[in-house]
Structure formats: C-alpha cells, structure tokens
Amino acid sequence: MTPIVNERLNDEKSEHKEDVMVQILQLDVRGMPQEWITPEDAATYYATDSVAWTVGSVIHTLHGGTNAVTGLQSRIDVHAIVATTGASRVNLFDAVPSLSNPKLFKRDRMTCAYCGGYFDDRQLTREHIVPTAQGGIDDWLNVVAACKACNGRKACRTPKQARMTLLFAPYAPSVFEGFLLAGRNIRGDVHDWLASRVGSHSRWSHQSTRVSQHKYLQ
Numbered sequence: 001m002t003p004i005v006n007e008r009l010n011d012e013k014s015e016h017k018e019d020v021m022v023q024i025l026q027l028d029v030r031g032m033p034q035e036w037i038t039p040e041d042a043a044t045y046y047a048t049d050s051v052a053w054t055v056g057s058v059i060h061t062l063h064g065g066t067n068a069v070t071g072l073q074s075r076i077d078v079h080a081i082v083a084t085t086g087a088s089r090v091n092l093f094d095a096v097p098s099l100s101n102p103k104l105f106k107r108d109r110m111t112c113a114y115c116g117g118y119f120d121d122r123q124l125t126r127e128h129i130v131p132t133a134q135g136g137i138d139d140w141l142n143v144v145a146a147c148k149a150c151n152g153r154k155a156c157r158t159p160k161q162a163r164m165t166l167l168f169a170p171y172a173p174s175v176f177e178g179f180l181l182a183g184r185n186i187r188g189d190v191h192d193w194l195a196s197r198v199g200s201h202s203r204w205s206h207q208s209t210r211v212s213q214h215k216y217l218q
C-alpha cells in the first residue's frame with residue numbers, strides 16, 4: 001500500500017496507546033442511544049450496510065483482506081457515533097437507566113450529598129435518603145452519594161430525623177445521561193453530543209438543581 005496508509009496506521013497506534021478501550025456510541029436511526037459498542041461491533045454494522053448516519057470524526061480504522069480483483073486492502077472507517085438501522089433496544093419514553101453505584105457516584109460528581117466533600121468511589125456509599133427500613137425504595141430519586149462517615153452518622157434516619165441537610169437533590173437520569181454515566185474514557189465530541197441532550201435538571205447541564213424545592217427537604 002501507499003506510505004499514506006502506513007502513516008495512518010502509526011497515527012492510530014499512538015492515539016490508541018492512551019485510550020486502550022475505544023467505545024463507539026451506537027444510536028438507533030432516530031438518534032436514541034442504544035449501546036456502547038466496540039469498533040469491531042461497529043465494523044459489522046458498516047459491513048452489513050446497516051449504518052444510517054454517523055456523527056464525529058473517524059476514530060478507528062479496521063483493515064481486512066486484499067480484494068482479489070482490485071488488489072486493494074479493504075478498510076472500514078469507524079466513526080465516534082454510529083446510528084444503525086433495525087429494531088431499537090432502548091426507547092426514549094420507557095428507559096430509565098439502571099441504578100448502579102458507579103453511575104450514582106458519577107451523577108453526584110463524586111461529592112457527598114451531606115458534607116460536600118469530594119471522594120473516590122471506594123470512599124463513597126449509596127445513601128438511601130428515606131432508609132429502606134422506613135419504606136424508602138432503591139431508586140434514583142431516593143439515593144445520593146454519601147461518604148462513609150456521613151452515611152454512618154445518618155444511620156437509619158431520614159435527613160430530617162438526623163438533622164442533616166442535603167446539599168443537592170437526587171434525580172433520575174435521562175437515557176442520554178445514563179450513557180454519559182456508564183461510558184468510560186468518553187471522547188470529547190461524544191461527551192458533548194450526549195451532554196447537550198441531558199435535561200436541565202441534570203448536574204451535567206449548565207442549570208443547577210434547585211434543592212430547596214425538593215420533597216425530601218420539606
């Protein structure tokens with residue numbers, strides 16, 4: 001092949017050294033996020049002509065065999081965001097992202113909802129605002145990130161009973177935010193695409209949460 005291709009390959013190698021796990025955001029044809037997929041999964045969609053449209057730059061190139069007729073090596077350029085045809089797995093109106101500690105801590109920006117301290121995920125806990133022992137459910141709207149000390153101090157009490165104030169309110173992330181919370185090493189352009197679609201209540205949007213209006217603080 002031409003030197004241009006070799007140069008390109010070298011570029012890719014150096015680019016991917018830092019970002020080992022390249023994630024492609026797969027959308028349905030309407031733009032609803034479906035899944036984080038690997039470049040190889042994405043290539044399958046390209047190869048089967050199932051890519052409806054793409055967003056962002058080419059972030060990965062896969063090389064296949066040499067075409068017997070043309071003598072050229074086949075290559076598939078994979079974009080950062082790929083919208084595919086076919087059935088949707090995630091629907092805008094019925095999908096609430098599943099609750100997990102990593103996503104919860106990320107939603108709350110690694111910040112304890114009571115003392116406001118910044119912690120890593122080993123020091124944070126899933127704090128039930130209304131304790132499960134008092135009928136609180138394990139749901140996005142009843143949980144916040146809290147450091148171990150604050151969680152221990154609050155114990156099986158509501159914030160009011162414990163005389164502890166929430167510094168910010170919980171909320172259920174949208175589908176778009178769920179993907180933002182679940183992704184790893186999200187590229188800047190993909191992050192921006194998702195962040196521009198989260199609701200105004202989100203801590204990932206520019207508008208801040210209005211804590212004073214939250215029901216748990218009444």
Ligand SMILES: [Zn+2]
Nearest residue numbers: 112115147150
């Ligand atoms: Zn704390």
